[in-house]
Amino acid sequence: MVSTFLRGAQRLVCLALACSMTLSTAQGLPSLGDGSSMTTAAERKLGERIARELYRDPDYIDDAVLEDYVQSIWQPLLAAARQRGELTSELDERYAWEILMGRDRTINAFALPGGYLGLHLGLIGVVASRDELASVLAHELSHVTQRHISRLMDQSSRVTPLAIGAMILGALAVSRSPDAAGAVIMGAQGAAVQSQLNFSRDMEREADRIGYGVATQAGFDPAGFVSMFDKLQQASKLNDNGSFPYLRSHPLTTERMADMQARQALLERRPAAAQPDLVHAMMAARARVLSNPGPDRLRSWVGEAGALGEVPAAQAVPVLYAGALSASRLRDDAAARSLVVRLRAAVQSDPKALRQVALLDAELRAVAGDGSGALAALAAIPAELVGRPEMLLAAPLQIRSGHAAEVAQRLQARVALDPRDAAAWQQLANAYEQQGQTLRAIRAEAELQVARLDYAGALDRLKAAQNYARGPRQGNAPGDHIEASIIDVRARAIEAIVKEQEKERQAER
Structure with missing residues (x-):
């Protein structure tokens, strides 16, 4: 690794x-536009x-x-x-x-x-x-x-x-x-x-x-x-x-x-933007915090945000965002909530920026154990702006609150559109497991490994699913026989990839 x-x-x-x-210069560079013999x-x-x-x-x-x-x-x-x-x-x-x-x-x-x-x-x-x-x-x-x-x-x-x-x-x-x-x-x-x-x-x-x-x-x-x-x-x-x-x-x-x-x-010069890009400012701040700085730097961001005076939104927004996220990582939930309130006030006129504040609010509330508050923050986001982050943030909270079936339905649609969405497969596995649909949960775990290109790991999970399907079970979930057939097909396809990879490794030795 x-x-x-x-x-x-x-x-x-x-x-x-x-x-x-x-x-x-020992070998000449092919002229631009020349084809490549590598397929x-x-x-x-x-x-x-x-x-x-x-x-x-x-x-x-x-x-x-x-x-x-x-x-x-x-x-x-x-x-x-x-x-x-x-x-x-x-x-x-x-x-x-x-x-x-x-x-x-x-x-x-x-x-x-x-x-x-x-x-x-x-x-x-x-x-x-x-x-x-x-x-x-x-x-x-x-x-x-x-x-x-x-x-x-x-x-x-x-x-x-x-x-x-x-x-x-x-x-x-x-x-x-x-x-x-x-x-x-x-x-x-x-x-x-x-x-x-x-x-x-x-x-x-x-x-x-x-x-x-x-x-x-x-x-x-x-x-x-x-x-x-x-x-x-x-x-x-x-x-x-x-x-x-x-x-x-x-x-x-x-x-x-x-x-x-x-x-x-x-090119004709474009007119200056009427407003600063507050969404980018927040995303840049998020990247800096998530890049794993030490506790001292996190505390510095919290302190800087707390001491921030009256400044233009373009200056305040990244400072407040970094401070709120840093406070959450330091488990200072009160400071995080206070900074989110100030951040929301600073972006009031920008719907896309407000969406990012709502996502941050939901994330920080979930970390603090306030699942209902997190779901309420997500529910406030206009439907036309809702996307993958909202779905993935809400999924574990809704599963825990007894809505696993609804979550599974939405995630099934998501992975059908993008089968390489590993995070969606993970939450789908959790939703199936919560409903007692073990066979489907195991296959979702296998598809998660496929999305991460770990075909050996995927094959291992698919074989576990096959063993589970053949074993003595009580209360089989509806549709398990169809799921078992899908698993058999996927196992054969993934096994072929694993064998090909093994041949390549043998050829290298």
């Missing part, structure tokens, strides 16, 4: 795809291998509120890439297009093979607007749609994709030790891969150009690219202490910055 979500392994991010140093299926498989370990990483976080916010930016970018023809139907169907978030406080984002992206909370916490975050995601998306990763892997003719994946995972496993990480790189294979898996300057410029067009078509302010570049340029003047790994994985050049500035100058 990896010990941290890429923390301290930034010298190795290039092994994990995607860093942008100069490609070795999309092979690239997806390699990406799954890496992502499977990141899902197991203690720093991996599936926070419904932050995930919802990131998806509100990511989905328009995907739609724009489809409209522009950058995202072909083949890639759209075959790649995962998943964003995995990590609690790491460093400022980083990275692309993995097969349409997986990594995003550190440190980056969300430092960007000043959703437009800046969109600029980073659009750039990484364009690396994938242009198949930069697979084309660079083609240059590593001496190393198989599976060996590359193994080395990436090895690098992650030693990420707490720079010396050990360096030793991985210095190996013969490691040196060969590092010299090849580095984005060229041409690829970086192409990702800038295409990402800029995608973000602009998706409705994001193109100024986000320029302001993000300015922010990174300022960061580059700091000592290289590990705080800004994105600079090492995507080094700025005067040409790249000038190109973005020139593109923006050609």
